[in-house]
Amino acid sequence: MTSSYKNKIKNSIPETPTQKTSPILEMANVTVAFNNEVVLKDVDMKIFPNETIVLIGLSGGGKTVLLKTLAGLYDPQQGYVKCYGYKWSELSVIDRHDLARKVGMQFQKSALFDELNAFENVAYPLKEHIQLSDEQLKVRVMECLKAVDLEKAQDLEPHEMSGGMRQRLGIARAIALKPEILFMDDPTAGLDPINGDKMADLILNLKKEIGATLIIVTHDIARAYQMAGRIFFVGDKTVIETGSAEATQSSLDPRIQQFIQGRVQGPLTSAVIAT
Numbered sequence: 001m002t003s004s005y006k007n008k009i010k011n012s013i014p015e016t017p018t019q020k021t022s023p024i025l026e027m028a029n030v031t032v033a034f035n036n037e038v039v040l041k042d043v044d045m046k047i048f049p050n051e052t053i054v055l056i057g058l059s060g061g062g063k064t065v066l067l068k069t070l071a072g073l074y075d076p077q078q079g080y081v082k083c084y085g086y087k088w089s090e091l092s093v094i095d096r097h098d099l100a101r102k103v104g105m106q107f108q109k110s111a112l113f114d115e116l117n118a119f120e121n122v123a124y125p126l127k128e129h130i131q132l133s134d135e136q137l138k139v140r141v142m143e144c145l146k147a148v149d150l151e152k153a154q155d156l157e158p159h160e161m162s163g164g165m166r167q168r169l170g171i172a173r174a175i176a177l178k179p180e181i182l183f184m185d186d187p188t189a190g191l192d193p194i195n196g197d198k199m200a201d202l203i204l205n206l207k208k209e210i211g212a213t214l215i216i217v218t219h220d221i222a223r224a225y226q227m228a229g230r231i232f233f234v235g236d237k238t239v240i241e242t243g244s245a246e247a248t249q250s251s252l253d254p255r256i257q258q259f260i261q262g263r264v265q266g267p268l269t270s271a272v273i274a275t
């Protein structure tokens, strides 16, 4: 991206998108299915630069599928996904690889390399994508580890770490290439409330520092309120924008109310209860 884009980010684009800004990610009429089982149907979505988008929904509702489809890792059966105005499906392998460098992804369960220590895990994407001297590599890796409070854990392998440390290491690796768009798949999963809170703070601080557009999945409504600009509910094969934390809380949609109140009975579970 050009430096003017970076400057714009530094001057902080407002969280609320305006009609004048072009979307950084756009989905139109997207249907994703696996073995004829439809997970998402006719989904439209626009995400603008510097937003913090939070995806909520029941387990198995399609949040990870939506995230990976936005990131160009899954191709939809119908419709298109554009990143910076380019359709993922129309890019050559090389262009796709180039564009993917602007995109960081922290995967659910972190997907770390078990046989590599923390330093080597973060160094991996840097070695893969760019030429750096040993010194430059060390500086960048340590910057990333420091950003997630892991600078003292550089020699530890994932199995020697707590769940929270592994989640943070996944984030350190995802930000190594200074992504402009950062996807996070349930970064507070498996964390106790205190560490979940710390993680949410860390993500918000990270956002201030790196100025990226964030798309975060969470199953935890309290975290969603803490982190969100705009919230989207994923479920029922569709994606429903519920707006800000306040707007989500006062949503009139019974599915949203069931989810945020954590009720066992309601429209989201009626099919299951009936069987």
Ligand SMILES: Nc1ncnc2c1ncn2[C@@H]1O[C@H](COP(=O)(O)OP(=O)(O)O)[C@@H](O)[C@H]1O
Pocket: 034, 039, 057, 058, 059, 060, 061, 062, 063, 064, 065, 066
């Ligand atoms: N690679 C895949 N192949 C087949 N089915 C998949 C795949 N990924 C996800 N699914 C299915 O899509 C649905 C949504 O899954 P997922 O996006 O992982 O849910 P969530 O992240 O909201 O818990 C599930 O029924 C799951 O089994």
Ligand SMILES: [Mg+2]
Pocket: 063, 064, 065, 108, 185
């Ligand atoms: Mg998931």
